[in-house]
Amino acid sequence: MNSFIVKGNIVWAETNKELKSAEKGYLVIKDGLSEGVFDSIPEEYMDYELIDAGDNLVVPGLVDLHVHAPQFAFRGTNMDLELMDWLNTYTFPEESKFSDISYADNIYSYFTEAIKKSATTRVVAFSTLHVEGTMCLMDKLEKSGIISYVGKVNMDRNSPDELREESAEASSENTIRWLEECEKRGYRCVKPILTPRFVPSCTDELMEKLSVIRKEWRLPVQSHLSENTGEVAFVKELEPWSQFYGDAYDKFGLFGGEDGCIMAHCVLSGEDEIALMKKNGVFIAHCPESNENLKSGIAPVRKYMEEGLNVGLGSDIAGGTTESIFDAAVDAVKVSKLYWRYVDNSFEPLSFSDAFYLATKGGGAFFGKVGSFEKGYDGDVLILSDEAIPCPRYLSPVERLERFAYLHGDKTGIKGKWVKGERIL
Numbered sequence: 131m132n133s134f135i136v137k138g139n140i141v142w143a144e145t146n147k148e149l150k151s152a153e154k155g156y157l158v159i160k161d162g163l164s165e166g167v168f169d170s171i172p173e174e175y176m177d178y179e180l181i182d183a184g185d186n187l188v189v190p191g192l193v194d195l196h197v198h199a200p201q202f203a204f205r206g207t208n209m210d211l212e213l214m215d216w217l218n219t220y221t222f223p224e225e226s227k228f229s230d231i232s233y234a235d236n237i238y239s240y241f242t243e244a245i246k247k248s249a250t251t252r253v254v255a256f257s258t259l260h261v262e263g264t265m266c267l268m269d270k271l272e273k274s275g276i277i278s279y280v281g282k283v284n285m286d287r288n289s290p291d292e293l294r295e296e297s298a299e300a301s302s303e304n305t306i307r308w309l310e311e312c313e314k315r316g317y318r319c320v321k322p323i324l325t326p327r328f329v330p331s332c333t334d335e336l337m338e339k340l341s342v343i344r345k346e347w348r349l350p351v352q353s354h355l356s357e358n359t360g361e362v363a364f365v366k367e368l369e370p371w372s373q374f375y376g377d378a379y380d381k382f383g384l385f386g387g388e389d390g391c392i393m394a395h396c397v398l399s400g401e402d403e404i405a406l407m408k409k410n411g412v413f414i415a416h417c418p419e420s421n422e423n424l425k426s427g428i429a430p431v432r433k434y435m436e437e438g439l440n441v442g443l444g445s446d447i448a449g450g451t452t453e454s455i456f457d458a459a460v461d462a463v464k465v466s467k468l469y470w471r472y473v474d475n476s477f478e479p480l481s482f483s484d485a486f487y488l489a490t491k492g493g494g495a496f497f498g499k500v501g502s503f504e505k506g507y508d509g510d511v512l513i514l515s516d517e518a519i520p521c522p523r524y525l526s527p528v529e530r531l532e533r534f535a536y537l538h539g540d541k542t543g544i545k546g547k548w549v550k551g552e553r554i555l
């Protein structure tokens with residue numbers, strides 16, 4: 131495993147309250163893990179390779195907890211509809227094209243290349259319901275060196291024939307075939323995550339089967355929750371027995387648990403749902419840009435943080451337009467100010483430090499000790515150059531990082547990227 135030292139202006143989050151920094155500091159990575167940040171090189175590491183980042187910033191890699199890889203080709207278009215109509219009009223027809231492996235191969239190449247060049251070192255992605263297409267995405271992510279979870283999507287109701295599995299039985303069989311294929315390929319970086327698309331797409335019979343598969347294979351699970359008013363009303367209609375949306379996952383053991391669970395959005399979660407997310411250790415993927423584009427609203431993220439829930443950020447392409455988690459962090463700050471102004475001024479808006487924490491250690495916790503430079507954390511490291519953003523006066527490393535995020539520095543400024551100590555850029 132790799133051991134090295136990076137010298138530069140180091141910034142990282144240990145809590146959401148305040149960012150830590152070391153101007154001209156030394157980050158020591160030993161066997162792929164952080165040993166910590168030091169003012170000078172401790173004696174025991176003197177023989178490690180020294181990578182001098184000069185005046186550049188050095189920060190932990192960012193984490194995207196929620197993205198739809200097959201939606202990459204139409205991001206930034208078709209922003210006129212709300213969630214359910216958007217899915218039916220644009221998204222389902224696009225995803226149905228992934229039955230064609232050459233189409234899938236092409237789009238997934240673009241997606242993987244974009245993630246590789248971005249500030250993201252960890253990603254949790256949906257593919258489509260197609261097994262071959264999903265393997266194609268997994269092969270590409272594996273090769274990129276990004277550490278990821280990928281989910282073959284389960285859908286057996288409320289979508290056109292071209293994008294619906296024939297029955298709960300067929301969906302379950304496809305899922306097992308996919309899991310067996312993953313085992314055969316012996317991946318190092320990419321792992322499967324169980325992915326019922328959302329309650330409207332999955333019958334109770336399918337949920338029941340997924341619950342059995344989850345237990346047998348010890349899988350994490352990802353889905354969507356309480357995103358948009360039309361969707362929440364539809365869930366109530368489909369599952370009248372459920373106390374609240376999350377209950378319709380929980381009944382099947384698909385809401386939290388020790389193998390990990392991510393629920394995207396949580397814009398409209400009520401008190402009972404919030405309490406159960408907390409009890410079950412659900413991770414919330416906050417996707418502020420998608421929530422704007424699909425007119426879903428603003429998730430009460432400060433409330434979730436104050437209540438001690440697990441929260442990270444997601445790009446949610448193509449509800450969101452960009453893979454940049456720096457942009458997601460800035461959007462999280464901006465929408466929290468609108469929430470404070472228009473919805474509830476008892477919750478302080480997010481600061482940049484809150485948002486950077488969510489982008490790194492907050493989401494990183496889903497992967498283990500990820501997203502910080504504290505001792506024992508995985509060596510996910512970025513070197514960032516802000517040269518292209520002229521600066522007429524001194525700024526501290528923390529101010530420079532905030533400016534880098536706000537002024538889209540990551541479009542051109544990523545000069546080095548390591549994932550668990552392996553250099554990939």
Ligand code: GUN
Binds near residue numbers: 213328357446
């Ligand atoms: N809910 C179910 N599917 C989707 C999707 O593809 N995108 C978003 N934003 N929400 C969903």
Ligand code: FE
Binds near residue numbers: 354449
């Ligand atoms: Fe989504």
